[in-house]
Amino acid sequence: MEFTVSLDSPFSLEHTLKSGQLFRWRKRGEWWYGVVSGSVLKIQQDGDTLRCITGSDRLDSGFVTNYFKLDEDLEHVLGTLTKDEVVTRAIEKYYGLRLVRQETWECLGSFVLATNANIPRIEKMVAAICARYGTRFEFEGDSYSSFPAPGVLAGAAMADLRACGLGYRAPFLKHVAASVADGKIDFDGLAALPFEDSRKVLLKELLGEKVLLGVGPKVADCVLLYSCGKDEAFPIDVWIARVLAKSYPRLIDSSLRARLARDGKIKLSYGDYLRLSQSVRKHFGRYAGYAQQYLYMDAREREA
DNA sequence: TAGCAGGAAAATC
């Protein structure tokens, strides 16, 4: 199926797909190829038009609009952020970068793998579990695999999971997959809850047993921001922590600031994370997640 | 709450 989507709000496909939210997009020639919802979405931006070619009728213009959140007025969103030189420069540089709305299970499964790994490695791990456990299909003569269903990963042998290069993350992914397969997390309900409540759901325990092993506040924030439309979520990873320490010290409470100055290294305890997260969300406002994504992109590109 | 381990691969030296 082939169609176009006209943009009436700023959008940069390139910045969005390279911003570290998604792990399954590759550029070949002028086209971006992604496996989304079990089919290939092939897409190219030409000014204010998106050209799309898909392998499934389900991936129509409505789907694309929803996936890239094109219904969200980016100018308005960025206008609400509390500006300063640092975030203003990042926004100018990567203007059009948008948060996406990916499928919650895939997002959760992917970010469980993201602990202590860099992006090339995460992409490799995700590709490996898709190839090993996903459903294979063809598009334009090439072979692709869907992101595996939770029930499939829940039933996977630990040794096979480890063989995908997951290391110590293998048992976490299996556990999370089993919880999801057993319906212990109400994904649909998440979007309807206030932000802090939705995060509590992802971090919750039942009968003294953690429901989602390997999911702490950072991963929870990623899931809520990238798949549940919680635009106020502000995931704090090592890159963002460095940006905050360098450019936003006044958002960091004195105790943490003192420890940062003392040992230089940035390690956030659970309590540190929640306090800092709240402080930063209060500063940037209800679309804080957009500020986070622009700052993250800028910090990473600067390094490269 | 603080300290540490965890597995493997990428970055860096």
Added chain:
DNA sequence: GATTTTCCTGCT
């Protein structure tokens, strides 16, 4: 080629 770092969380 060795060492350090890596979009962190769980356990004690």
